[in-house]
Amino acid sequence: MSLTGTPFLLTTIALCAVALVLPLALWSRVPGPGPVRGTARLLMLLFAQATAISVVFVLVNDANSLYDDWADLLGTGDHVARAADLGADGTGGIAPESLPRVRQTFERAVGPGMREAGGVRVTELRGRVSGVNAEVYVWLPPQYDEPAFRHRSFPVVELLPGYPGSARAWFGSLKVHRQLEPLMRDGRVAPFILVAPRTNLLARADTGCANVPGTVNAESWLSVDVPRMVRDNFRAEAAPDGWATAGYSAGAHCATKLAVAHPDRYRAAVSMSGYNDPSEERSSLAGRNPELRLRNDPSVRLRADRVPPPVALYFSGESGDGYEAGAAIQRIAKAPTRVDVVLLPRSAGGHDMGLWRPQLPEVFRWLTDRFRARTAAAPGAPGEAGRDGVRGPGGTGTLVETGDSGNSLDVVGAGRVRGSRPHSPSNGGSRPAEHASGTASRAAAARRP
16 A cells, blocks of 8 residues: 555545544453453554644655655665666767667556646656666646647756655645646646656665766666657657756755766756755765765756856755755856856745745746747747647737846746846856745745644
């Protein structure tokens, strides 16, 4: 039985109810000598305590999607078949495009939220380069099956959870597809393909999305095997211009690191409450080794790069939880690297889904802006969907010049809060941080009864 969802929750509640009734019904009826009666009563009390704790655990796990199954909880799962040394680029000298096409069979995903907004599909992927075998969840935008878009390719965002965490959290706890579907339909957000691969690959250890020879090739799994599979099975745009990453907590670190390390594979990244130094996650394999720690710190890589990567980075977080990581990257970044940093007030929430969930519409508007910047000159009649599906003048979302140094375009749709992102340029295309008043107010409102 899955650790998430209604069946397991109802089972634990039923057991808790039984545990409460047992002492009331049997306390004075336990037969035998004193020591036997005392032991029986103690066991009933312990059973009641254990079931009550189980209910709390299940509620917390459902809210945050920390563990999918017993293997994740008990640390018995292992999704690594091999972990060869694949070199600096993570390919081991293999040209991924030279490999045979990956043909996958997808099934309807089950679990909380998985059937909403058209439904999420899942497949078990055997990573031919990384040696990782694990599940990948895919959600297709509403335009994907429309006749008008049958010859169009769609941009892709890889969604990365925290640690411990499940890829399903993006669809269950964060409800990303349910939030974005109406925004995609009316043109306020581009029709992205959402891809959520498993990142919890080893027992009781965070891979840090790193390649650790002999242990795991998580970086190659995420940046080589998964993208290749998606492009082979769906009408996905080519890398890097059609690809981005997004994550929260440990997944935020991964999202930034992958984009900075592989600008030939990604063009943008979103970090919500993330960090730069992998040692900030105590369970991170990359943080335990000095060489791996430096290699997987995006701020260190940006300082060392002779040619700044052409990527756009978005950071959001509270003071002491994500904001400083973005500010540090912003100070280092040079054009064409672009950095936007959003400071959330303490009133917005803590390090949990309640903080990240309300940010998603604004995050994906930002991603839409970044992808629209590169397709601004694409042909399209006013009021009709352009190449990425965002409507031009006459549609709900109107394209307007923002005047920043990157010549990007801003999508201003109904209900848009313009003050929730920084505006004035600095540092050769990076952005100064300011309070995200709009985002924060929505986050706070979402938690008010």
